[in-house]
Amino acid sequence: MLNFEPHAAADQNLLDAYSMTVSDVADHVGPAVAMVAIKGKGHGSGVVISHDGLVITNAHVVGKANEVRVNLPEGGRLSARVLGRDPDTDLAILKADGSALAIAALGDSGTLRRGQIAIAIGNPLGFESTVTAGVISALGRSLRSPSGRPIEDVIQTDAALNPGNSGGALVASSGAVIGINTAMITGAQGICFAVASNTVQLVLSEVLQHGAVRRAWLGLASDTVAIPRRVADAAKITTRSAAVLHSIVAGGPADRAGVKEGDVLLTLDGRPVEGPGPLLRMLNADAIGRTVRLNLLRSGHLLSLDATLARRPDAQ
Incomplete structure (x- = not known):
């Protein structure tokens, strides 16, 4: 008679380690993932990356608005202005009126590997601070942006995304933000996309230095x-x-x-x-x-x- 108990114990240890990793990331990064609300036009998510209120979100979340509201997970509501938007990468940079804010750190998406853990944090359908998890399904995808230009080096993940997740964080097990969630394929199962963090770094630098992404x-x-x-x-x-x-x-x-x-x-x-x-x-x-x-x-x-x-x- 076969004895599966050692394997069951090993599986349980792996599951416990996986659950602990996801929980730790949610605790660490979750306070920095806010809801971005546009008056009369719905909401999305955003990632706070500086203590004085720099926020990354999607360009399609803010649309043409110049002023938005950033609702923090812990209850604070801040007014914010759009510093710059880049429809070609579907990214926008906001400056919220805040200080001593919880932040998340941008990681290096160039070091990613297929199959590693990916954790999405955002506000799908208005359900604040929702956490889903999966893996990085593929790297280097191309995705058409709202402007029609292809966004290059896009991350594909099976971490569940829904409307409202846009602009939220895709996070590695280290706690580093490796992407900004941007799209899902309606009707498909487990095919979702995020703009890679290295692209975010480029857009952030261009907007802070020049007010726009030069091309x-x-x-x-x-x-x-x-x-x-x-x-x-x-x-x-x-x-x-x-x-x-x-x-x-x-x-x-x-x-x-x-x-x-x-x-x-x-x-x-x-x-x-x-x-x-x-x-x-x-x-x-x-x-x-x-x-x-x-x-x-x-x-x-x-x-x-x-x-x-x-x-x-x-x-x-």
Whole structure:
């Protein structure tokens, strides 16, 4: 007769350790996860990261509001103003009128591994300070933001999220905030997403220094298009897709460089452009003011144009 008792005891120890970890994280980080309320427009969650009231939330939570209310788990209600929002990463930075607030620390999302514990804290459907737990299901996902731009390096988790969790914390077992919860897939089970904490750090730095996230701008829109192998070979690239360009802004960098509607962008400064996502990733703040070489396909012919990138005028 088999004896399962040692295994049962081991399982119980593991469960006890898991439960203790989740409880400790909830106790440590929970006081720093607030409800963000927008007058007449519902609510979401936010993470307090400084004792004097810096709060991270989602851009879609605050919308176009400039003033919001931050309700703390322990009962305090603070007025807050929106310092900056970045719809391209679905993040917003608030400054609440408070002091000596409980805070959570941002961690390094670059060190994460699939399968490690992920704990979500927020206010789903108005139920304050709700804790759910799961694992990191995948890393490096891409998710379309409210602006239409893809958010890169998104964390996928099966920790349950619901409306109202948006802007709340995704936390590692160490207690470090590794992401800001942003979305779930309606109708799916256990497929939820968070903006990685390293992206949060970038947006926070840009907003505090410049009031907005700066990005370079070509002055056009694009879609993905397949390219024939002979074209790829002629352009000396290995990719089989590129970006077909349209909606050229009059007087913008692309227009001044001579780009025309229907041109297909193959490479930018020698780097393959496989579609809108890769192109947008290249247009970061470091590229502002830089002159870049555009290798294009126009009416079956290859050509090169130089464009000087500007700062995107609608960044806010």
